[in-house]
Amino acid sequence: MTHAHPFDQALALEATAAHEFRGQSHAGYWNMVGPFGGITAATLLQALLQHPQRLGDPLSLTVNFAGAVSEGPFTVQAVPVRTNRSTQHWTLTLLQVGPDGAPVVATTGTAVTAVRRETWSMADTPMPDVPSPGTLPAVEPAGAMAWLQRYEMRPVSGVIPQVWDGGGDHSLSQLWMRDAPERALDFPALTALADVFFPRVWLRRARHVPAGTVSLTVYYHADAAHLAATGTGFVLGQARAQEFRNGFFDQTAQLWNEAGTLLATSHQIVYYKE
């Protein structure tokens, strides 16, 4: 008898109608007031990956966190609204039933999938020169949030401030990370990894303020062969903010595998208080 990995449990979706899939929130990926945003983004992507009309692999995904996902069942609508020769455009919605029985939109999104073929290629953002993951200690998950225990994180730089003294002076973090327990990387897992970084505002200010992602975009540079080459190995994530302004900051992020291949780039805009 085998037990599914928590990530696969969380992403289990059942097709219930045309373009509709039924899932269930997973306690193992719980954050403060709802699931870890990365698991929600991965779930939206999983819906289109399971869709019988899908063309190609993920190229881009944008997920907007309209409201917290509640504990319990949800419906994902994944609709291929336009299919071209080599690209396909998707709209994505995560719905739950509200207290009054009416559907509530918790998450919206769009995605593009594409059939890619080999062309001239060029890595224009070399992986930073950092110690290999084996030489760095894994951090013990701090706090009670379940989802932190679903990742092995080996920070390189820009760790969560140990002292909240308002003394921050930059917003750059680098860390090696992978699923815990180990799991071979696929597009949904890569999507979730893009959202692992703690809020940049905590680092920049060395102040612990409420914060939450409003919109997340992932651009996929990896294909199936790059994912297979990554396997259960570590991914180096690098994230920094560009601007903190009146309640929202942006984050740009890059994710490389241990071989130095840039698997994905990602961006998000994040709410913060005060």
Next chain:
Amino acid sequence: MTHAHPFDQALALEATAAHEFRGQSHAGYWNMVGPFGGITAATLLQALLQHPQRLGDPLSLTVNFAGAVSEGPFTVQAVPVRTNRSTQHWTLTLLQVGPDGAPVVATTGTAVTAVRRETWSMADTPMPDVPSPGTLPAVEPAGAMAWLQRYEMRPVSGVIPQVWDGGGDHSLSQLWMRDAPERALDFPALTALADVFFPRVWLRRARHVPAGTVSLTVYYHADAAHLAATGTGFVLGQARAQEFRNGFFDQTAQLWNEAGTLLATSHQIVYYKE
């Protein structure tokens, strides 16, 4: 008698039904096989700005170019799918009538608007030290594409290669830009400016290959006061790619006003051939 600015002509939308607006493609912003992507993105934003139920100002916008917009009329659907206390989530669609009379989705998108209030803020990406726009010559629009004549561009670095000899070695461009004729900056105009950069693959390879934006995201850091302070002045745009891989590259961009305020950050994923 006054004549509307071409940008305002292009963005003229008439409300025709709940969440629906009617517009018309504008010859003055024509690109190769359809309108300049920036004007399409600005049009989607304009629809939600005109929506009677709008809450707050633009915070983020993602536009997916599913297919070329044809010459003629179009319908924009802008639907506020969820309104929270201080944020509102939108789905956006641009439709045209196909040859067989059925609606065709040309563009999809999502947006978030937000009521922002003053908080601790920090510019974490200083404007690069570049010559002021008055000291730099404006480039004559090259080629027959009408939309290029709608912008005054004063390049700082990373101009379009003068010789297509395959000798490129970086993907970074910086240029001062503004509407031509001058027009006070607003959110739609800022949105269009985020898409002005020529394809990074041309610069990186010094090779002229077919290329086109697939998905564009803009994060707005400016509020109405920042836009008013910018007025008809120049905006410094900076763009670079992070990865070119198997038919698609990504672009990250920043837009500052002359005072050095970061007005917006932007990202796109772009198709290229060969």
